[in-house]
Amino acid sequence: MNLDGLESREVAFLHLTSPRSPFDPLKTDDGEKVGLMIWSADSSAMQSLDRDLMDRRLAAAAKPGGNRGVTIKASEVFIETKERLIASVSEVINISISDRQVTSSREDIEELFRRFPWIEAQVADFFGNRESFLISAA
Numbered sequence: 486m487n488l489d490g491l492e493s494r495e496v497a498f499l500h501l502t503s504p505r506s507p508f509d510p511l512k513t514d515d516g517e518k519v520g521l522m523i524w525s526a527d528s529s530a531m532q533s534l535d536r537d538l539m540d541r542r543l544a545a546a547a548k549p550g551g552n553r554g555v556t557i558k559a560s561e562v563f564i565e566t567k568e569r570l571i572a573s574v575s576e577v578i579n580i581s582i583s584d585r586q587v588t589s590s591r592e593d594i595e596e597l598f599r600r601f602p603w604i605e606a607q608v609a610d611f612f613g614n615r616e617s618f619l620i621s622a623a
Contacts, residue, residue: 490621495528496575497618499611504603513579521604522576523611525618534572538565570605571595573612 500520503509511519524530542561571594580587582600587593598605611617 490619492620493525493527493615493618494620495530495618496522496524497611498578499523499607499617501580501604501607517579519579521574521578521580521608523608523617524573524575525615526573526612527615527618530575531569531573534569538568567598570608570612571598573608 498518498520499522500518501511503511513519571591574589574594577587577589577593577597580597582596587597598608
């Protein structure tokens with residue numbers, strides 16, 4: 486089987502859609518797309534983060550009195566998942582809140598997800614779908 490056309494890219498554009506309708510892509514008043522550039526789970530940026538998260542988990546387990554039973558609390562999984570989603574945003578395109586352009590800083594992305602949880606849900610769906618990052622999916 487020829488695998489041409491199934492290559493992955495490290496980053497892809499998520500065109501945000503209205504929370505009222507998944508078939509209503511968001512656009513600026515000038516017709517520009519509104520969205521986020523998202524790192525793929527296979528990208529070097531996300532692999533580096535995953536190694537850091539694993540190092541942190543292993544270091545905590547190695548401490549005296551640490552969690553050697555390899556049990557991970559749901560709260561830890563929640564925090565790591567949120568951290569991965571925030572870190573997956575490489576660029577913010579045409580999004581503003583209260584007349585201020587949103588940047589790709591951690592603080593801005595945290596606020597974006599907090600105030601608009603439907604954006605976080607779209608990022609999670611996009612990030613979790615490897616097909617989103619296929620070169621042929623462009």
